[in-house]
Amino acid sequence: MITIRNFTDSDYAVLCELDAPMFSGMGGPILFRHIQELFGELFFVAEYDGKIIGYILGGVHLEDAALGKLVRIGVCKGFQRKECGTKLTDALFSRMKERGIKRVHLTVAETNAPAISFYKKIGFVQKDYRENYFYPDIPRLVLEKEL
Numbered sequence: 001m002i003t004i005r006n007f008t009d010s011d012y013a014v015l016c017e018l019d020a021p022m023f024s025g026m027g028g029p030i031l032f033r034h035i036q037e038l039f040g041e042l043f044f045v046a047e048y049d050g051k052i053i054g055y056i057l058g059g060v061h062l063e064d065a066a067l068g069k070l071v072r073i074g075v076c077k078g079f080q081r082k083e084c085g086t087k088l089t090d091a092l093f094s095r096m097k098e099r100g101i102k103r104v105h106l107t108v109a110e111t112n113a114p115a116i117s118f119y120k121k122i123g124f125v126q127k128d129y130r131e132n133y134f135y136p137d138i139p140r141l142v143l144e145k146e147l
Helices: 009-022 028-042 084-098 113-121
Strands: 002-006 043-048 051-060 067-075 103-108 125-134 138-146
Touching (some): 002 084, 009 028, 009 051, 009 067, 028 043, 028 051, 028 084, 043 084, 103 125, 113 138
Parallel strands (some): 067 103
Antiparallel strands (some): 051 067, 103 138
16 A cells, blocks of 8 residues: 655765655755755655655745645555555645645746656646756746646
């Protein structure tokens, strides 16, 4: 059974190892520390038989406290399409609602069809396309969901 809980400091090294093959070169170790410090209550891990199999990172926009951000979600290959991602997003969105967040947005590579399909399945819609979202010249789709 997959369980979801808040991230703890003792999860850090395990998450860094889990994240490396999923998001190579995208700064997981640094990102995890920043999210832990800034939005710790919006950082969840998924476990199966006591082993971490996934995580989700959330945040809140500084200019608009009613707008949340799904920063990153990562699930081990053997647990994708087995409700792990849905359980992680449910936990994040529930906590966001408690904080008064009304909408959530995220960005995703236009070539990441599995992620786009998942996000649309859970209610996200495309709001924008940004040609140069990441340096240098890396485009992203901007998706948003009402909570």
